[in-house]
Amino acid sequence: MSEFRLIIGNKHLSSWSLRAWLMIKRCKVKFSEIIVDLERQDVKAAILQLSPSGKVPALKHNDLLIWDSLSIGEYLAEVSPSAKLWPTDEAARAIARSVSNEMHSGFATLRKMMPFALFVQKDLPYSEELQGEIKRIEEIWLDCRSKFGQDGEFLFGDFSIADAMFAPVVLRFQTYGYKSDNRAVVDYCNAILAHPDLLEWLNSAKNN
Known part of the structure; x- marks a missing residue:
């Protein structure tokens, strides 16, 4: 199993999931996706089983869980500095x-x-x-x-x-x-x- 797991919503509906996904792709690391159907009636409960915010995206890295797209980006920038997710200047x-x-x-x-x-x-x-x-x-x-x-x-x-x-x-x-x-x-x-x-x-x- 990949040590990175990205929890996202439907790709045609979730703009925030897209943001995090583009960030991790930039890092060129292996990761798996956990997709939550945002149109299901119990979507909040379903996400809460995966992330305490009850929202997507969230990133699981080993035993660490990071939620919120910008926080995910900041974390990825730290663990994958070669990706240069932020400008060097x-x-x-x-x-x-x-x-x-x-x-x-x-x-x-x-x-x-x-x-x-x-x-x-x-x-x-x-x-x-x-x-x-x-x-x-x-x-x-x-x-x-x-x-x-x-x-x-x-x-x-x-x-x-x-x-x-x-x-x-x-x-x-x-x-x-x-x-x-x-x-x-x-x-x-x-x-x-x-x-x-x-x-x-x-x-x-x-x-x-």
């Missing part, structure tokens, strides 16, 4: 943590009005609050790319925790048909959508 790393935490704790309107759902097409909803959040997301992407992303396709050059945190937003934009007028934003979205690990998740999600 001190300033870039500080900003990467800032934008990751902003995504983690914010954008409630986007989550509510644009629920995560793969393989469907939905109309883009409208509210001033949602437009403001989309504008802020684009500002984050453009700022990170211009200041720290010159050496690669992602926010800080190489794929990092920050990209894992925003990858579900890119998929939401695709689901709801949102297309930015900014070429740099479009290029970043295309880079995320073409990432091999994301493509593997999407292929697996079709059968999950």
Whole structure:
């Protein structure tokens, strides 16, 4: 049995599971998946048998259990330093943590009005609050790319925790048909959508 076990929800429904999954894939370690059906009636009880938070994702490493996607990312960054889940530059790393935490704790309107759902097409909803959040997301992407992303396709050059945190937003934009007028934003979205690990998740999600 793999010493890493990742507890996740349905791949077509769980954006937080995707974030943790992309992080551990970046580490190139062997891990197994425990998938909890989020549509079952007793889903809370089912998850509580695996994680005290009653939510996914959670990471089991030997006898240690880590829950919450950012905590999982921080732990993986410590045990797999060669994966460079955070940028090596001190300033870039500080900003990467800032934008990751902003995504983690914010954008409630986007989550509510644009629920995560793969393989469907939905109309883009409208509210001033949602437009403001989309504008802020684009500002984050453009700022990170211009200041720290010159050496690669992602926010800080190489794929990092920050990209894992925003990858579900890119998929939401695709689901709801949102297309930015900014070429740099479009290029970043295309880079995320073409990432091999994301493509593997999407292929697996079709059968999950």
